[in-house]
Amino acid sequence: MAIFRTLLRQVTFQKVLLGTKRSGVISLTNNYSLFPSTFIKGTFIPSEQNKLKESGELQKIAHIPIKPAFNDETSSEFYDPIVRKFTNYIMRKGKKVLARNLLEKTFENVKRIQLEKYNSSSFEAQTEIELNPTVILHQALANCKPVLELMPMRRGGVRYQVPVPIRESRSAFLAARWIIEAAKDKERTIHLPEKLAWELIEASKNQGRAVRRKQELHKQCEANRAYAHYRWS
Amino acid sequence: MRPNIQLLSARAPQNIKKVPFQPILPMALRNKVSGKYDKQTEGGCLYEISLLFACMQKNAFDESLCSHEINNLNVCYSDYLSKRRTRKADQEKGIITPGEKNLTHLQLNKFLKRFPNV
Numbered sequence: 163m164a165i166f167r168t169l170l171r172q173v174t175f176q177k178v179l180l181g182t183k184r185s186g187v188i189s190l191t192n193n194y195s196l197f198p199s200t201f202i203k204g205t206f207i208p209s210e211q212n213k214l215k216e217s218g219e220l221q222k223i224a225h226i227p228i229k230p231a232f233n234d235e236t237s238s239e240f241y242d243p244i245v246r247k248f249t250n251y252i253m254r255k256g257k258k259v260l261a262r263n264l265l266e267k268t269f270e271n272v273k274r275i276q277l278e279k280y281n282s283s284s285f286e287a288q289t290e291i292e293l294n295p296t297v298i299l300h301q302a303l304a305n306c307k308p309v310l311e312l313m314p315m316r317r318g319g320v321r322y323q324v325p326v327p328i329r330e331s332r333s334a335f336l337a338a339r340w341i342i343e344a345a346k347d348k349e350r351t352i353h354l355p356e357k358l359a360w361e362l363i364e365a366s367k368n369q370g371r372a373v374r375r376k377q378e379l380h381k382q383c384e385a386n387r388a389y390a391h392y393r394w395s
Numbered sequence: 396m397r398p399n400i401q402l403l404s405a406r407a408p409q410n411i412k413k414v415p416f417q418p419i420l421p422m423a424l425r426n427k428v429s430g431k432y433d434k435q436t437e438g439g440c441l442y443e444i445s446l447l448f449a450c451m452q453k454n455a456f457d458e459s460l461c462s463h464e465i466n467n468l469n470v471c472y473s474d475y476l477s478k479r480r481t482r483k484a485d486q487e488k489g490i491i492t493p494g495e496k497n498l499t500h501l502q503l504n505k506f507l508k509r510f511p512n513v
Binding site for chain 2: 309310325327329330377380381383384387390391393394395
């Protein structure tokens with residue numbers, strides 16, 4: 163009987179080994195990029211290109227294949243990486259043109275609201291009012307960025323909400339999503355650009371629903387601070 | 396003759412032949428160690444998080460007053476992630492420096508596979 167068991171164990175062990183071999187093959191093929199890993203990421207921003215030229219880096223990468231730029235990455239003076247990203251977050255079902263139009267309309271509304279405030283206020287108060295919609299978008303996103311997040315973790319059959327620090331990219335994504343979700347919660351008769359403009363201005367002043375949502379998350383994290391060590395053990 | 400009291404009260408030794416020993420598993424150590432307790436050594440950012448919570452409670456959840464703590468936490472976390480990434484890459488490469496005392500479970504398993512116990 164004992165011999166049987168050892169034999170069985172050896173056979174299953176070999177099977178496990180076979181499995182690892184197979185999984186190794188699979189993990190090599192999960193790169194879905196159109197371009198092989200030999201291609202490097204280039205830059206489309208003129209100032210960075212000039213920097214490469216001056217430092218002599220351009221000579222080194224002259225014969226290395228370079229991935230093309232995305233079709234919405236331009237060398238224009240008005241190009242802004244955060245605006246580009248925010249457009250993509252607004253986009254649903256791949257309708258990029260619609261998303262871009264919505265954001266343009268939003269910026270127009272922001273400008274109109276701010277100009278109205280600017281013209282109706284006194285000379286001293288005018289210096290306080292920001293008129294650039296891109297700056298307002300940046301400010302709004304910065305104000306909504308969370309520092310921590312709650313992550314459910316199972317310990318001893320119980321799910322604990324564990325506060326964990328998050329990366330910069332995740333934090334930026336959450337901020338954008340909260341602003342867009344706040345803007346989408348509206349009456350049917352109000353258009354998205356109107357509400358989104360209002361939400362952006364509110365968030366840039368550290369008010370509004372998205373900022374409140376961030377503060378609520380931080381309060382929940384604080385309430386669950388006793389479980390914070392589960393992230394590191 | 397009086398019987399020895401100590402001998403009477405003592406338990407008689409068991410007959411060894413009555414219950415023969417049967418080895419259910421092979422009588423040798425396995426050529427494998429588990430990596431279950433390797434994770435305990437890695438450092439975290441628990442201290443930074445607790446400092447941030449203390450600051451936030453003091454300032455009624457206004458992060459603009461805790462920018463120093465937030466920055467510290469972000470630096471600590473990115474450092475932790477990069478360290479973990481490099482360690483994982485080294486393990487996958489299987490680099491073993493000769494004469495090293497602290498081996499990971501993967502390195503130990505590699506050695507045990509090369510020099511089995513039996």
